[in-house]
Amino acid sequence: MFDREARLERMLARHTDAALVEPMAGRPTVVRRDQLLVAAEDAAAVEERVRRWHDFSRIEGGVCLMRLRPRARVDVCELSDRLRGDGLRPGPAVAPNTLLCGQPMWWSGPAGRPRPAAPPPVPAAAAPPRRQVTVAIPDTGLSPHPWYEDTDWYAEQRAEVAEVLDADLDSELDAQAGHGTFVAGVVLQHAPSARIRAMRVLGSDGACDELAMLCALRWLADWGRADVVNLSAGCCTYDDRPSPLLARAVARLSRAAVVVACAGNAATDRPFWPAALAQAIAVAALDGGERARFSNYGRWVDACAPGVNVVSCHVRFDGPRPPVDGVDPDLFTGYATWSGTSFAAPRVAGLIAATAAAEDLPAPAAAARVLDPARSRTLPGLGVVV
Known part of the structure; x- marks a missing residue:
């Protein structure tokens, strides 16, 4: 059985200022308590309207983080609805500070974790690229690996993007440590000549809040050198509508780059953001020729790609579990197998990058x-098979 409840419990235990909200039955999400995100140009007007509960505000990455007094017990989802208005007239861009999470597969057992694997073939380009292509990966970071540790693009960012492997110091590899490294490896398997621009945005538990993602997307848009951006993380919202701030950020970024995002792992057609935005390419996961049973689907999904038992590069780590029948289940030597829409998306991102470079x-x-x-078959609710 899909273990969403346990996953939520782990997230709430790690983020003690977060709360599970469920305005619509069966459609939960996680938000930071007492926090609103407001477009900078709307901040003064919104602050005036919430002055009874306002604690403090700060501008970060072009977004105002507005903190409300905890003792006021304000429902930030209900308040967001009221501030946005009735839709007849444009209201301020405001949203709760929702938590996003990476999307490897989660089951009620060890299958959702990465497993050590034998090395796949080293990525190698069939012919020299006709142009340089950069793929940006805002994720958990990037660990040294033989596939890229001698490249100039990795040397430029090595220290700032290092993966955190065991943040809680329990001697276990954190739940999504190595996620960014794994995603980068999938991209490189399909686009060996690509330059990776990693960003450490997600924690080693795989989570970040919307503010952190907005800051990363704004930086990438200002930087302007990414051809493709892979987002193997996302969230559902309290009302199933996109955050206007996230929508604006992705729209601005997509003027210069192609944005590829994972469709999520809840086995539902509920919109998963930012993948469900029109400016993003939403990627579902296949298991063989069919939808992986954990993968989201729906009219908002654009493409699908293999997402079960994907093999890629990973971190080096030796956990405390003893060998079983001569096999150490938590000894990682730089390679792993993992499943999820998180790893279907970078296949699509890599093929786009490879096509751009080669042609x-x-x-x-x-x-x-x-x-x-016209070049590939399509599947209902899953889009083009890649």
């Missing part, structure tokens, strides 16, 4: 080529 195409033209339904 000297702008990233949007390469994406149109990869996702052309």
Whole structure:
């Protein structure tokens, strides 16, 4: 059985200022208590309207984080609805500070964890690329690995993006430690000449709040050198509508880069953000020729790719569990197998990057080529098979 409840419990235990909210039955999400995100240009007007409960505000990455007094016990979801208005007139861009999470597969057992694997073939380009392509990966970071540790692009960012492996010091590899490294490896298997621009945004538990993701997306948009951006994380919202701030950030980023995002692992057609945004390519997971049973689906999904038992590069770590029949279940020597829409998305991102590099195409033209339904079959609710 899919273990969403246990996953939520782990997230809440790690983020003690967060709360599970469920305004619509069966459609939960997690938000930071007493926190609103407001577009900077709307901050003064919103602060005036919430002055009875306002504690403090700060501007970060073009977004105002507004903290309400805890003793006021304000429902930030209900307040967001009221502030946005009735839709007849444009209201302020405001949203709760929702938690996003990486999307490896989670089951009620060890299958959701990465497992040690034998090395796959070293990625190698069939021919020299006709142009340089950069893939940005805001994720858990990047650990040294033989596939890329001697490259100039890794040397430029090595210290700032190092993965955190055991943040809680329990001698176990944290739940999503190595997630960013694994995603980067999937990209490189399909686009060996790509330059990776990693960003450590998710914690080693795989979670970050919307504010952290907004700051990362704004930095990438200002940087302007990414051709493709892979987002193997996301969330559902309290009302199943996109956060207007996240929508604006992805729209701004997509003017210069193709944004590829995982569709999520709740086995539902409930919109998963930012994948469900029109400016993003939403990627579901396949198990063989069919939808992986954990994968989300729906009219908002654009593409699907293999997402079960994917093999890629990983971190080096030796956990405390003893060997079983001569096999150490938590000894990682740089390679792993893992499942989830998190690892279907970078396959699509990598193929777009490879097409752009090989054919000297702008990233949007390469994406149109990869996702052309005339060139590949499509599946209902899953989009183009990649």
